Amino acid sequence: MGYSRGGTADGPGSIQYLRLQRGSSRSDIFPKLIAMQKSLKARNFAVFRITGAGLPNKRKLVCELENWGTGAGEERVRLLHEVEDILLDHIEMSLLPLIWNGSGAASVANAGEFAPLIRRLEPTGLSFAGLVFPVRLGALGNGYVAFFGDQLELTADLVIEQHVHSSQIMMDLLALDERRSVPSESLSEREITCLQLAGDGRISEEIAEKLGLSVHTVNAYLGSATIKLDSVNRIQAIAKAIRLGYIT
Template sequence: MTALETGKSPRGEDYIEEIAGLKTQFDVFRFMKRLTEAFRSRAFMIINLPAITSFDLQSNSVITSWPAELLAIYDQEGLMVNSPVLRRLRNSTLPFFHDTVGSSAARDDGKTNLIVTLFERFRMPRCAYFPTHDASGMRGAISLAGDREPFSPEEMKDLSYISIHVFDRLAEIRNMDTRISDTLNDREIDCLNWTAAGKTSAEIADILGLSEHTVNHYLNRATKKLDTVNRTQAVAKALRIGLIK
């Protein structure tokens, strides 16, 4: 039984072994969803710290459970520019709690009321942010948002500790996925692409001018390289890590 399933008050150190065992980005997503619920929040986000010149929050989000509509409106309105949250994340490595109606949330672009209305609509007016970084020095942050009361100092400490481990584990998973994609050759990727398009081995053989045996050979090798048990799982993983579209 994992720490998130015991029903006890969550503590930071209880999760470390579980985080170390996460194998995929989807595992991280499911863990973060359960963590969000355990801390009585509504949504989470894991981001790479955007560059000053970046205008799109969605492209900097690694994994998130924010409502798609909220994200779309946030970017359409250009709310990342002049964000007091991002300004603070760039200037400090300390965790902090942000309330959209607080004095520290005031913006100098006249969009304060828009932010308040938008986040209250999705019942996410308060958010805790936990700056972190990976082994390469890539800076990022993990946040939990909702409409609960501010986190206690003990909760902030536990979530900060958890965030460090989650961000580091996620970086390891992404690096591993990149190494895997580098090992597949063009023919293996072609076969995965056509399999994703619903083609059989015989049909792929006709398209690529190969024998059906050769196509199956490529698919079997791709399946092993992706550490999956069959071609369906191989296609799913290849799509998830961006190896095929």
């Protein structure tokens, strides 16, 4: 992210962080976005992912989730027409949130001492104000979580908190894609059990003793699970199994 307020070891690359990112269904993700919307006093939200990365003139924003409601198609089209190019360029250079004022009485509140770490867009011609959080998780996980309304209430702590939640939302969507690409029967019950215990910090000897297996058999289960999860080592396999929801 484009700012830091006292980092921890449980960052996006850590096993502990991934334990919080267990794969969800879209029906589980939607309430999380509603809660974020209420915190920001926003009227609508939308989650966009970027497709066509690396292909000249092929990048575009694709809406994954939204709650615009029926009859709001014109607003969605106008939003993309006004700011799509800006968003596509911005995420290549920065992970700072972007805000803009709407026309008329609509506006975005200033973020106080946090204002220098938010990019404010020039008038967009949109009737509603907006706040968008960029998330960059690799080619398939790059995009924005966006909120729209009239008077968006912003504070430094709230912006940081909702940006973290935005990254979690995008990780959940990415995990859903990965789960669909891995057959549900790909991991056996024994493989999952061994991965779970390994993820809990047990070494092979301890896992073998707990399950009544030989160390060789435990390593065989962990090795086959690593291969099935298309991982280069046990640590990566554990991380991916957590992300896909096989283990916790």
